Amino acid sequence: MTNNQGAVAAKATVDLYQSSVKKDSETTDDKGNYEFDKVPAGEYEIQASAQGSQPSDLTKVTLEAGETKSVDLKVEVTCVR
Numbered sequence: 001m002t003n004n005q006g007a008v009a010a011k012a013t014v015d016l017y018q019s020s021v022k023k024d025s026e027t028t029d030d031k032g033n034y035e036f037d038k039v040p041a042g043e044y045e046i047q048a049s050a051q052g053s054q055p056s057d058l059t060k061v062t063l064e065a066g067e068t069k070s071v072d073l074k075v076e077v078t079c080v081r
Contacts, residue, residue: 001032001048004076008032012050012075017058018042041065048073 001009014034016024023044026034043062049055053075061071 001028001034001073001075003050003053004074009048009050009053009073009075012048012053014046014048014073017045017047039063041067046071046073048075050075052077054078 010030012028014026028034045058056073
């Protein structure tokens with residue numbers, strides 16, 4: 001995951017929603033990577049947020065049984081110090 005300036009968004013929060021209900025939350029590592037384990041097949045939305053940034057738009061994701069999917073998210077920096 002990166003921000004709109006191209007920098008890695010480390011320690012950002014990524015939330016997983018189903019039917020507008022938060023199902024899980026993960027924190028990105030130092031390289032901006034995140035992973036949700038054991039997510040059942042279905043339709044989801046994910047959203048990222050980071051300190052000093054606006055949350056990303058909700059991104060729709062459909063998972064089939066046994067599928068692994070990569071979704072790149074981007075947050076927009078709103079506060080530069």
